Amino acid sequence: MTRGTHKPGAHGTSWRTGGARRAAAAGLAALLLAGAGAAAAPAALAADTHREEDRGRLVSVVPVAVRDRAEIIRELGEQHIGTDPVRHGVRAYRLTYRTVDPYGRPTTATGLLTLPDGGGHRLALVSDTHGTMSDRAYAPSVAEDARAPSYLFAATGRAVAAPDYLGLGEGPGPHPYMDTRSAVTASVDMLRAARTAARGLGRTLDGDLYVSGFSQGGQVAMALGRAVQAGDAPGFRLKALAPVSGPYDLLGTQVPAMTDGRVNDISGVFYLSYFLVAQNRLHPIYKDPSEVFRQPYADRVERLFDGRHEDEDIVRQLAPNVKELLTPDFYRGLGHPTGGLAQALRANDGTCAWKPGVPVRLYAGDGDTDVPIGNARACERTLAERGARVRLLDLGAVDHQGSGRAALAPIARWFGGGAG
Structure with missing residues (x-):
């Protein structure tokens, strides 16, 4: 999936193994x-x-x-x-x-x-x-x-x-x-x-x-x-x-790192957009994307994460950084998540607590x-x-x-x- 440092989707696994796919007999x-x-x-x-x-x-x-x-x-x-x-x-x-x-x-x-x-x-x-x-x-x-x-x-x-x-x-x-x-x-x-x-x-x-x-x-x-x-x-x-x-550690490390410089801008935009769109189907984060995303990104973000767009294509159509991606109120709220966002983060945090x-x-x-x-x-x-x-x-x-x-x-x- 990823093509290198600071490439969109660097969270993923595009292991380049080379060679053509070969079917068995x-x-x-x-x-x-x-x-x-x-x-x-x-x-x-x-x-x-x-x-x-x-x-x-x-x-x-x-x-x-x-x-x-x-x-x-x-x-x-x-x-x-x-x-x-x-x-x-x-x-x-x-x-x-x-x-x-x-x-x-x-x-x-x-x-x-x-x-x-x-x-x-x-x-x-x-x-x-x-x-x-x-x-x-x-x-x-x-x-x-x-x-x-x-x-x-x-x-x-x-x-x-x-x-x-x-x-x-x-x-x-x-x-x-x-x-x-x-x-x-x-x-x-x-x-x-x-x-x-x-x-x-x-x-x-x-x-x-x-x-x-x-x-x-x-x-x-x-x-x-x-x-x-x-x-x-x-x-x-x-x-x-x-x-x-x-x-x-979503609440303690990963989300704060998206706004304090520890996560690079391109990856921060990609991961956070993907997370919000996908988790909104499971938790009430927003009713309309414009409640979370600035325009023109609000009108396109859900379509971009339809399972058919490559990472590079997605990032080209989104903001250059997280602050410009999100509405001011939602961006400020990342530091103290509430509502559906807090539910989504808590539901998927704590995987090491055992x-x-x-x-x-x-x-x-x-x-x-x-x-x-x-x-x-x-x-x-x-x-x-x-x-x-x-x-x-x-x-x-x-x-x-x-x-x-x-x-x-x-x-x-x-x-x-x-x-x-």
């Missing part, structure tokens, strides 16, 4: 669909058929990529991602599965399942949750650019489940950006779908779960770990948490002007106060995307060693 597709036992179209799901046990049920499996070990090493190396953990080639598949929307109504979502091409029959699973993206076509199950983390983790000999979240990839509806609750339900249900799909491919997931994620996905990873530990994903055992550069029963490594960079390192420091303090085994690994003077690249190989090695 048609015979393999037939095998997958036979093993999954389902190929119904998402539109066939009716609200009155929803049951809790339907969550995570596999709808379809589509092979999307094959990479041998040499290709993985070359492509990751071109992105300055460490390749020493690479042991295998990989095969990747788009899964469509049943889940629920933010209101608990039945819907479908898509995600990427990546398996090592070789290695053992029984595999541990890595959950990798992606960062901010406005264009649904950038999601891992449909975009080659978003697959580097999946390829690396799978190349170490583990299965990898990378959910697109709701409304991205080939899932229906708008994306409820930064709605932690629905990101977690979509991620939990992706774990269930991955288990079924792996079985259809002749592999077995052994239940051990390692959780990572970058940027928005770092926040989702913390919340997902909490859900798994609480028993929301039966059959999976949380083994370790390794989120990277997540906005864990005690993981597994080791936690937080990765962040000092040079990050998208998600300042203060988020990770606040998370570390909160976890430590609760008695968690937590370490913050400062990646140095790297920018946001740089932190994501720098953390991948160390996380892969840590997970590969059982994350003790």
Whole structure:
């Protein structure tokens, strides 16, 4: 998604892996669909058929990529991602599965399942949750650019489940950006779908779960770990948490940083606009965009976040900074949120306010002007106060995307060693 420092959408994951997308053989597709036992179209799901046990049920499996070990090493190396953990080639598949929307109504979502091409029959699973993206076509199950983390983790000999979240990839509806609750339900249900799909491919997931994620996905990873530990994903055992550069502290760090210079202007405008438009569907922030956004931006902002605009296109049509984007009253109110804005922030804050029963490594960079390192420091303090085994690994003077690249190989090695 992102193209570099201070580029719009630097909160996201546009991992440039290079090379054309390659489909696996048609015979393999037939095998997958036979093993999954389902190929119904998402539109066939009716609200009155929803049951809790339907969550995570596999709808379809589509092979999307094959990479041998040499290709993985070359492509990751071109992105300055460490390749020493690479042991295998990989095969990747788009899964469509049943889940629920933010209101608990039945819907479908898509995600990427990546398996090592070789290695053992029984595999541990890595959950990798992606960062901010406005264009649904950038999601891992449909975009080659978003697959580097999946390829690396799978190349170490583990299965990898990378959910697109709701409304991205080939899932229906708008994306409820930064709605932690629905990101977690979509991620939990992706774990269930991955288990079924792996079985259809002749592999077995052994239940051990390692959780990572970058940027928005770092926040989702913390919340997902909490859900798994609480028993929301039966059959999976949380083994370790390794989120990277997540906005864990919305009220204390991330929102204040958008007005005091710690977040660069372009990223601040992009993230805050996206958050307000998406969260307004769930919380009563405004009745008309002009209550929040200045003109001419009020007349276009909701249309820009329709899931079909690239980040650069969005930023070109919005204000140069947050102060010029927002009405004076709303801008002043950012310092002391009230009403629907306060509801939205509180609902999606506090993802570190629990005690993981597994080791936690937080990765962040000092040079990050998208998600300042203060988020990770606040998370570390909160976890430590609760008695968690937590370490913050400062990646140095790297920018946001740089932190994501720098953390991948160390996380892969840590997970590969059982994350003790």
